[in-house]
Amino acid sequence: MRAFDLDAYLVARSRLVARALDTALPADRTTLRRALRYSLLAGGKRIRPILALAAAEAVGGSARAALPFACALEMIHTYSLVHDDLPAMDDDDVRRGRPTSHKVWGEGLAILVGDALLTEAFRVMAEARRVPAERARRAIAEVAAAAGERGMVGGQALDLAAEGKRTTLRQVAGIHRLKTGALLRVAVRLGAIVGGATPAVLRRLTTYGEHLGLAFQIADDILDAAGSDGADGRKDRELGKATYPGVLGIDGARRHAARERDRALAALRPLGQPAEPLRAIVAYVVARAGA
Numbered sequence: 001m002r003a004f005d006l007d008a009y010l011v012a013r014s015r016l017v018a019r020a021l022d023t024a025l026p027a028d029r030t031t032l033r034r035a036l037r038y039s040l041l042a043g044g045k046r047i048r049p050i051l052a053l054a055a056a057e058a059v060g061g062s063a064r065a066a067l068p069f070a071c072a073l074e075m076i077h078t079y080s081l082v083h084d085d086l087p088a089m090d091d092d093d094v095r096r097g098r099p100t101s102h103k104v105w106g107e108g109l110a111i112l113v114g115d116a117l118l119t120e121a122f123r124v125m126a127e128a129r130r131v132p133a134e135r136a137r138r139a140i141a142e143v144a145a146a147a148g149e150r151g152m153v154g155g156q157a158l159d160l161a162a163e164g165k166r167t168t169l170r171q172v173a174g175i176h177r178l179k180t181g182a183l184l185r186v187a188v189r190l191g192a193i194v195g196g197a198t199p200a201v202l203r204r205l206t207t208y209g210e211h212l213g214l215a216f217q218i219a220d221d222i223l224d225a226a227g228s229d230g231a232d233g234r235k236d237r238e239l240g241k242a243t244y245p246g247v248l249g250i251d252g253a254r255r256h257a258a259r260e261r262d263r264a265l266a267a268l269r270p271l272g273q274p275a276e277p278l279r280a281i282v283a284y285v286v287a288r289a290g291a
Helices: 006-024 031-040 047-058 063-084 101-105 107-126 133-147 152-162 169-179 181-195 199-226 233-239 244-271 273-287
Strands: none
Touching: 006 047, 006 063, 006 273, 031 063, 031 101, 031 107, 047 063, 047 181, 047 199, 047 273, 063 107, 063 133, 063 152, 063 181, 101 107, 107 133, 133 152, 133 181, 152 169, 152 181, 169 181, 169 199, 169 244, 181 199, 199 244, 199 273, 244 273
């Protein structure tokens, strides 16, 4: 059997998402639109939208039908980065190799960029035409929950509250199940929902998404601590962030990431060849941190 080419898959899917994002927010001369596109079209791994597309196809659905929902996830993720970079949060000057939104456009407009991206995400989902109304409604509700107080925003609040304090492994995992994991988990779930997954398959993909989310955050923490992949672990240390290496050490964090990867892969075992992109993605996520 021919080996799955993850690099080619990621490039093709990333281009598909980039074109759809460009169409969703076309260029015009207003400062706000220019600022929106500056952050949204800046590149990045596009893991969240790609996961949604892969999950839809894994259950026999259409990537094209899932594309508006995938784009919405990237809009929400980008809004979270724009706000996370602000001086009131992590105070970062560089994102994806260039100045952060507030450094280019000012803090006030950067806040509005985040607000607009979050709102536009729900417009894009609501206007999707290739998905049965009940599936679309369910997917939109899930995204709202994952992005809000019970998900990403709630996790960010816990992360801020934990700065400078001693944290346990349980506390770190709880923060990141919400802050990072909620949007990754819902990426897989909404792709499956839009694609028409059965309840049993949706449960398996949910389990996969939960373990992938933790593996992803552990890998990011390891890369930050090591100063790899363009990351600077000094920022996390200066802010006293709750991280896996801070609790487990680098080697312990790598072992923990490998366990999460294995649990994610186990959840996919009955799904066969259609789930191969999902398998390759979680293996890639963990391998980049040396686990």
